[in-house]
Amino acid sequence: MRRIGGSASVLVALLALGSRVEARSLATFGMCLAREDTIFYGASWCPQCRAQQEMLGGANRYVHYVECSVDGGRDTTDECRDAGISKYPTWVFPDGSRQTGRLSVETLAARSGCALDDEETSAD
Numbered sequence: 001m002r003r004i005g006g007s008a009s010v011l012v013a014l015l016a017l018g019s020r021v022e023a024r025s026l027a028t029f030g031m032c033l034a035r036e037d038t039i040f041y042g043a044s045w046c047p048q049c050r051a052q053q054e055m056l057g058g059a060n061r062y063v064h065y066v067e068c069s070v071d072g073g074r075d076t077t078d079e080c081r082d083a084g085i086s087k088y089p090t091w092v093f094p095d096g097s098r099q100t101g102r103l104s105v106e107t108l109a110a111r112s113g114c115a116l117d118d119e120e121t122s123a124d
Helices: 002-035 047-059 078-082 105-112 118-122
Strands: 039-042 064-067 090-092 098-100
Touching (some): 002 047, 039 047, 047 105
Parallel strands (some): 039 064
Antiparallel strands (some): 039 090, 090 098
């Protein structure tokens, strides 16, 4: 019994460590997205935008996010209208290209030039 409990404690500790490493990697990834001027246009009422933000996790606080809805309604802000944003989410990448829809972190990494793991990202 003790051995199983000890193994379970080690497993819990490893999972917690993995979560911290993942959170740190995502935060570093988010900082890189911001540094590379990758922009996420969204609307507070958009379910795909919320799902995108959840997927980004720890990166979310650093990502350059532009809210396009006026007071949570369906009207579009001048900033988004001027940028030609009509669908959400829309990502604008460093090369000026755009992609709409919820994107995987792998796609965001490939399009932005930002690495997903700590070692590559922190070497930028």
